[in-house]
Every structure is written in C-alpha cells, then in structure tokens.
Amino acid sequence: METTQKVCVLAYDGLCTFEYSIAVEIFGLARPEIENWYECEIVAAEPGSLRGLGHVVIETDLGLEALEDADTIIIPGWRGADEPIPGPLKQALIKANAAGKRIASICSGVFVLAQCGLLDGAKVTTHWRYVDELREKFPDTFVDPNVLFVEHGNIITSAGSAAGIDMCLHLIRADFGRAVTNSVARRLVIPAFREGGQAQYISHPVAKYAEGSIAPIMDEIREKLDFEWDIDSLAKLANTSPRTLQRRFKDATGHSPHAWLTLERIELVKDLLETTNLNIQQIANVAGLKTPETLRHHFKRIAGTSPTTYRSKFNPHKEDTA
Incomplete structure (x- = not known):
C-alpha cells in the first residue's frame, strides 16, 4: 500500500469487548516490519461513558467528526438487536457510506448498518443467533447464514465474534496482498483462511501441520x-x-x-x-x-x-x- 490508511474503530456504551479487541489488536498493533501500516483510531459513537463487558472503560478524545478522515470504519457487535442507534451516529455512517468509505461490521454490528438503511437489497451475514431476527426486522436484506463474512460493495459484514478476525484479514489482503496477510496471521497464530461454507479471497493459508514423511x-x-x-x-x-x-x-x-x-x-x-x-x-x-x-x-x-x-x-x- 503506497499510503497509510486510517482505520476508525467505533466505541460505545455497552461495548462488545471481544469484537472491539479484534479490530484494535489487528489494526492498532504496531507492525514496523510492514511499510505504511494502518493508523488506527478509537472513535466515540456517543457522548458519555463508554463501558464494555468485564468492567472495561474506553477513553478517547475523538468524536464522530473523526470518521470524515477515515478510510475504513469498524463497527463491533452492537449492544442489542432491539437497541436503537443514536441519531448522530446514523447520520455519520450514512455520510461515510455516501463518501465511499469502507464500512465493516462484526457480529451484531450489522444491526447498526441495517438501521442506517445501508443494507437494503444487500447480501450480508451475522452471528447465527441473529439471522432470523435480522431477516424479520429488515426483510429487504438478504442474510446468508452460511458464510464467515460477506463483501457487498464498500460494506463488509461478518458472522459471530471470531469471524471478525477472518473479515479483518480479508481487508488486509485487499490492501496489502497475500504475503502481508500471512505474516499477520502467523503473528496471531491463526490460519489466514478458514474453510467453511464460504469462499473467501484470502490466499495461501498458514499450512496445517503435516506429520511424518x-x-x-x-x-x-x-x-x-x-x-x-x-x-x-x-x-x-x-x-x-x-x-x-x-x-x-x-x-x-x-x-x-x-x-x-x-x-x-x-x-x-x-x-x-x-x-x-x-x-x-x-x-x-x-x-x-x-x-x-x-x-x-x-x-x-x-x-x-x-x-x-x-x-x-x-x-x-x-x-x-x-
């Protein structure tokens, strides 16, 4: 990648800590061996306390205006499928989508995009527990429960929790190529590709251990x-x-x-x-x-x-x- 891209990870009260940590670990960890690695920023999706599971408290000086400079926006799992999203967050994401920014959700974060009206007619995925609810609430969205992630234009959605790692590696693959993706995957001690009911673009997985001769x-x-x-x-x-x-x-x-x-x-x-x-x-x-x-x-x-x-x-x- 010729220039450094900025990744903004949204934080909110009732944060899904694991999904949030995936994005911060993958995009925020310094990787000096990789030229023009991402600049990762934490953006408050709303004013007030930003608390997550495990009594974690997130502090950041950045508000939604920071999304204007983002290349990629990551939405961790939302605090509840029935929880409405704040109006300013909705408007900021609609504006970001109109500007062509890449927006990715992990797990129930897909409900944030759906409430913004950004998934009408789109193919998406989410955690299997939320598939029926997502279909019922947003019938104009095509939900595929058999994949780890789906890319629809500039919007990428992932299945539950750990599938967010697969999605993040896919983003790295698109930006940096196969070699860098495998380097990151090895450092995470995970395969760059997980087989399942999907066909990802991630190439050349970290090989399984082969015994003997x-x-x-x-x-x-x-x-x-x-x-x-x-x-x-x-x-x-x-x-x-x-x-x-x-x-x-x-x-x-x-x-x-x-x-x-x-x-x-x-x-x-x-x-x-x-x-x-x-x-x-x-x-x-x-x-x-x-x-x-x-x-x-x-x-x-x-x-x-x-x-x-x-x-x-x-x-x-x-x-x-x-």
Whole structure:
C-alpha cells in the first residue's frame, strides 16, 4: 500500500469487548516490519461513558467528526438487536457510506448498518443467533447464514465474534496482498483462511501441520504442480500404497490427495493472477490444470468468483487476460 490508511474503530456504551479487541489488536498493533501500516483510531459513537463487558472503560478524545478522515470504519457487535442507534451516529455512517468509505461490521454490528438503511437489497451475514431476527426486522436484506463474512460493495459484514478476525484479514489482503496477510496471521497464530461454507479471497493459508514423511512429499508436489499427477504416481513418490497415501493425506490435510492437489493448484493460480500478466491458458499450463475451462471450473468452485474478477480486485493494474 503506497499510503497509510486510517482505520476508525467505533466505541460505545455497552461495548462488545471481544469484537472491539479484534479490530484494535489487528489494526492498532504496531507492525514496523510492514511499510505504511494502518493508523488506527478509537472513535466515540456517543457522548458519555463508554463501558464494555468485564468492567472495561474506553477513553478517547475523538468524536464522530473523526470518521470524515477515515478510510475504513469498524463497527463491533452492537449492544442489542432491539437497541436503537443514536441519531448522530446514523447520520455519520450514512455520510461515510455516501463518501465511499469502507464500512465493516462484526457480529451484531450489522444491526447498526441495517438501521442506517445501508443494507437494503444487500447480501450480508451475522452471528447465527441473529439471522432470523435480522431477516424479520429488515426483510429487504438478504442474510446468508452460511458464510464467515460477506463483501457487498464498500460494506463488509461478518458472522459471530471470531469471524471478525477472518473479515479483518480479508481487508488486509485487499490492501496489502497475500504475503502481508500471512505474516499477520502467523503473528496471531491463526490460519489466514478458514474453510467453511464460504469462499473467501484470502490466499495461501498458514499450512496445517503435516506429520511424518508427508510434509516433504507435499513440498515436492508443490514444486511440480504442472506434472500430471495421479494416485499411483503420488504413491510411488511417497514410497507407499495408494490406500496408505490416501489415509496419510486425510490425516495431515483433511483432504484426499486429489482434492489437496486441486487446492494447491488454485492457490498457484491466485498467485499468478495477482503477480503476473500471464493469460488464462498460460496459467492453466503452469498450474497443471491444462485448459482454461478446467481452471475456471475449479477456481469458481473453490474461490467463489471468476479468475477475471479475482484479477481485477487484487491486481487491477495488470491487463485483463483471465
């Protein structure tokens, strides 16, 4: 990122401390190893005491006017689905949205955005406990309960509590790229990508620990993803039987060898889309997927988007050849 972006985290009375802490830890912690890391500020959403769970008291000199200089606004979980939001906060968020600022909510923070009228017609998510209530109160909003986060234009919503970490890593991925995201994830001792009912854009997760002899085998396969691997050639490389190899891969990765290989190939495709100007046929050859049709099929299935859309999002300066 060429310039430092400002992230404003909202604080209010009745604060959801965990969700608030996620944003402050990820964006507010100094990371001198990363050039132009975020400037993080705490903004009071209302006057008076700002108390959170665990008898935490937040003190800040910044009011809602600070949102005018924000690039990203983070809304932690709101104090209650039935709790109205203060009028000045509503107006400030409507103004911020109109200015194109990125606004992200964690867990029940989605109710703040909904009360502002910013989610009409939008696809969003929230904690599974609030899905039915959100649908009932705001029927013009499409609520997807099966994802960890959803991006709709400049608004991003996350599912419950810890899913806010996944969402924050997604924001870092969009701003700084894959390498920085993985660096932050490792420091947090978490994967940069969590599998589930969603297809995030976060690339190349921190690898699961692979026991025994399977780790060097996986490394060798990664170096030769363009090779036409099948179960017999994989088993020969591992000097074991296909059945034993299947078991070892399942234990180490949670996937069959074929499924793991496809995931690794798509990770390489993401990297090439982001860092090169190779066309889709060239990328398919390098990644061992052979044809653009096969590449697009697996990419859509795994990443939840097309190679063209991915490249335009994470590598907008490259020629559209996907």
